[in-house]
Amino acid sequence: MQQSLAAFSNPLPVSSGRCEIALPQITLDVCVNAATMDQDGNLSQELITQTSQQGDGAMQLNPDGNQWTSLTKIESSLCYLLTVRVIRARNIHQADVLSHTDCYVSLWLPTASNDKFQTKAIKNCKDPVWNETFYFRIQSQVKNVLELALYDKDVVTQDDHLFTVYFDIAKLSLGEEVFMHFKCDSQRQEELEVGFALDNISGPPETIITNGVLVSRKICCLEVQVVEKKKKEKKSKKEFSFKVQGSYEGTQDIVLGSNLVFSSSSPAKFHYARYKQPTLDVTLPAKKQPPSSHSRVYDTGLPNVELHSIPSGKNMILAEDKRFDLYAKAEDCPDHLDVRLGFDLCKQEKDFLSKRKNYVIPALKKVLQLEQDLLDHETPVVAVMTTGGGMRSLTALYGSLRGLKKLNVLDCATYLTGLSGTTWTMSNLYRDAEWSRKDLDKQISEARKHMTKCKINSFSLEYLKYYKKQLSQRKREGRKTSFIDLWGLVLESFLHDGKDNHRLSDQQWAIDRGQNPLPIYTAVNVKNNYSTLDFKEWVEFTPYEVGLQKYGVFVRTEDFGSEFFMGRLMKKVPESRICFLEGIWSSLFSFNVLYIWNLSHSSEDFWHRWTRDQIDNIEEEPPLPSQPQELRTRLFTPPGPLGRALRSALTDRACIAQEHNFLRGFQMHSDYLENTHFRRWKDTVLDTFPNQLTQSDEFLSLVDTGFFINTSIMPLLKPERKVDVILHLNYSAGSQIQPLDQTCKYCAEQGIIFPKVDLSEEDRKHLKECYLFDGAETPGAPVLLFFPLVNDTFQKYKAPGQRRSESEMEDGKVDLYGCCSPYSTYSLQYTEKEYDRLVQLGEYNILNNEDLIIQALRTAVARKRQIKK
Missing domain, CATH: 3.40.1090.10 (Cytosolic phospholipase A2 catalytic domain)
Structure with a gap:
């Protein structure tokens, strides 16, 4: 792993910077070595070593699971560390009328993270260089397709979407690093250069539940409780807001007031995927609200809490205040599923x-x-x-x-x-x-x-x-x-x-x-x-x-x-x-209009140029060894305003x-x-x-x-x-x-x-x-x-x-x-x-x-x- 990451250290001359490994809401100015994972698959800050160029990444936790259906497999499966370095783009066509594009790249890997990550925007440049590194923890038995989207940043209007490259991680070999040149437009010689490395990470394998088509991964339940310390005859309502990004519940509020007794039997609950390693965002009520203000004022001094740091099955004090205490407890959800995975008859x-x-x-x-x-x-x-x-x-x-x-x-x-x-x-x-x-x-x-x-x-x-x-x-x-x-x-x-x-x-x-x-x-x-x-x-x-x-x-x-x-x-x-x-x-x-057209003409072929996505297989250098289950690398070119309007009119x-x-x-x-x-x-x-x-x-x-x-x-x-x-x-x-x-x-x-x-x-x-x-x-x-x-x-x-x-x-x-x-x-x-x-x-x-x-x-x-x- 040390050698794999070192290969990304300086593929072209750039000024020194830093690499940020982003656990949700938490940024660490480090470059991660595979050996820095502890036995639970979490980052060990004591073992963090070297610095490199600026970037973001997401690390995930291991889920677990079980299932009773005979046709459903329970498999123990390894997770890998995927390193993605967005290096540069060349000959990007001009999207703005008066200037060159202000390019940035968005990275979206939904099988590993709830968040989309992006590079910084390079202003007025058709050959932008980013040299930023991102990290993802991926499950080897899941189909991981990384979407690399190139945008032109605009201040007034919505950012222009130039193209998206779909890259199947199954193309990568474990323990090797490759630098890919994606040929996005052969006539204009547009290309995107990205480096990849796939390595093992320490920690136990993940238990998944699958029928060979779908994969279920472990979810956990977080309970958050507020306990008041003092009770006064007159007191205003206090509202606490809690958020776990990517959880089933999203955001929940707890309101304490003079006529409301908060019961320990009704905490705020969140169900979340353990492997996505989310954080708990807490918004506390204001200590004192200005009399002239009609809006709620919040004290947001409580730091975000990484959920993997909460001991399983035990109450943990998140915050202590003279007015209240804030507790949290995380537990694994039962292993059985409430759906039936399988192709046989019930x-x-x-x-x-x-x-x-x-x-x-x-x-x-x-x-x-x-x-x-x-x-x-x-x-x-x-x-x-x-x-x-x-x-x-x-x-x-x-x-x-x-x-x-x-x-x-x-x-x-x-x-x-x-x-x-x-x-x-x-x-x-x-x-x-x-x-x-x-x-x-x-x-x-x-x-x-x-x-x-x-x-x-x-x-x-x-x-x-x-x-x-x-x-x-x-x-x-x-x-x-x-x-x-x-x-x-x-x-x-x-x-x-x-x-x-x-x-x-x-x-x-x-x-x-x-x-x-x-x-x-x-x-x-x-x-x-x-x-x-x-x-x-x-x-x-x-x-x-x-x-x-x-x-x-x-x-x-x-x-x-x-x-x-x-x-x-x-x-x-x-x-x-x-x-x-x-x-x-x-x-x-x-x-819709296409259905009516099909009734009278028996074919939609005439409208496919307007209603189908423009997807093309693109060349990649160097060519990678073919894998049986891999998907071709493809380029999506978004339609213009007229195409989007016509497609909507025909298909809505x-x-x-x-x-x-x-x-x-x-x-x-x-x-x-x-x-x-x-x-x-x-x-x-x-x-x-x-x-x-x-x-x-x-x-x-x-x-x-x-x-x-x-x-x-x-x-x-x-x-x-x-x-x-x-x-x-x-x-x-x-x-x-x-x-x-x-x-x-x-x-x-x-x-x-x-x-x-x-x-x-x-x-x-x-x-x-x-x-x-x-x-x-x-x-x-x-x-x-x-x-x-x-x-x-x-x-x-x-x-x-x-x-x-x-x-x-x-x-x-x-x-x-x-x-x-x-x-x-x-x-x-x-x-x-x-x-x-x-x-x-x-x-x-x-x-x-x-x-x-x-x-x-x-x-x-x-x-x-x-x-x-």
Whole structure:
């Protein structure tokens, strides 16, 4: 280490200066040797030796952890000392009109520090020389990408951002030092010169919790207490302010007054990541406030306290005063996580699958007319998958399910998935714990009542007051409310009589014996300033869990919407009533201009030059040995004012549902891009920018899955669910085949096994009621039964094999997609006749294709038996 740092001592002639190693809020005028770390990995000031050029750095503490999930690894992992020396830049283009740039470099390594560090600004110089050194303590099992941003400092206006270099620390070899020349613009010969060294540091390794994609690190809890010494009859209120940068709580205040007794049971608490070695900033109340002043005056004489200096589990006096004493105590938080890290199915779903077979096996025996029951390994997993389509999909799904029930196929199904309007049907059905054991006539009749009623009453003064009260309550609970919440309340009034207290977790009692298929609801997580094609992540909701399969992270359904930090539950928020989730699952109002353009032109390619970040791979000298998991060094060039304005206009969504992010605080594993689970769903422009992925966001931004592909099939393609047969019930507007085509294209791009869909041009112009794609040419693919919502033989037949009489021909005229169709996606009310016809059509199309359904089930059983052989 001594040699490594010595190599940075004087690479070019500069005047002598100093090197500042910045622990948060504390500056030491030293250069650190690796040997100056004590056994806890902290700086030992007694061993500090030599001086060097000016700079800043951040040193982190070791976290610890534990986890109970079998698929989650508990690893002991080394930390390293990263030394970064920002040396100089050359030929920087002129950003100001009248002078050269006043350059400085900002360093951002969020996996090591809460703070951004920066060099001093060199005035009016196109070839600035800084020669400043920074230190970071990094975790070797975390993907550490250093962002070096060059700015032009301006006094009046905001500093101009010239470019940012993204450098993956995985390129560095332990114990070696390198001087990198980043070629930022070959034409202007712009370059940034930076030196790097990576060395071991003393102290125990760090224990991390990881599923191979996400990493959880140790957090601690700090308690701060104020105890008064004197009590006077008359005294003014005293307010203490405490701040821990980067903690979950941020800043907290304690107020002492004549009518307030401070209790030791209610100290100010802070949860913070131990490895970031933060400080406690204390602002004391003023000893005496001038009578003429109306503002608070503070005595800020108390120095900032480094939290690693507080003994674990013991009270420590931070300050003593004749008026009060200030105490602090830091303790490690429990090792277990409150989220589930892993890609396997949760225990409850596995138990459900075992119980569901007790219903599926007898049903398959009856449907397939078998002489004996199927064995477990011969029993296919059948799923019913739906698409969205507003009230049209709600209504048609009732008919489809009644048809499946009459064929006894509904009892063969293990999963039922939905999005948009079909989630309204599903959430209604699962209020009844035995719904699939019944004929569904009661549910269909109840839905008819609400589908045919006048909706104008939902906007009456009485309802508006109710909406306001409900939104205010959600805000008091700590939620970030939006128009989507109001839409959920409006849906509640459309589909129910009065307030609906049903919650998603309540549906557990409808599957506790395996008596109904397991419902899965879908949404997508998006990002501001990105189109849905550029960034979307699948989110699934079941009565047991809510999670993102891409990251392998799930929370209990009861905890969705609560606040998490590094996988720990920080603040429990009451579970949302299901109407608010229905608003998210069918958020018709989360559109943007690019989505509208895509509907009419089937491509966003024309706008990509305006809406995508300008990212280029850049050359680096010297070339470093290639590592399997490393990222290319890249250059980001920010857009100009016109580009930013146009991008905002194209990508901003009208409104969006935001829920507290249960991934908050996690870090990406160093090998996350090589993880097979992550790679299956890796399809966004930010997947190779770990600092900008979802774990860094405070909120999830959720929209209707239809804004990407109008399908709920993705949870069924999770290999762990082993789905063998999918009944694809399509209720889309416009092209009936488009969602299936888009699914095929997506699966091909992602390498997800999916059957080949081969339809002739004639079929595409005149779709039949059902198509069977057995996936014979794609080993491992599920058998797919595709049911487009079409009015084909139903025009002449009221039931399979029963022709309509002349007086009944009118009932077969169901105008689904004409310009005057009553079944528009945006229709909110049907007549009784319109409702009944659509239900009957959905039922008929299922019943009329019984042979294809049985063929699909027989094919799946045969394949299961062949695999066993």
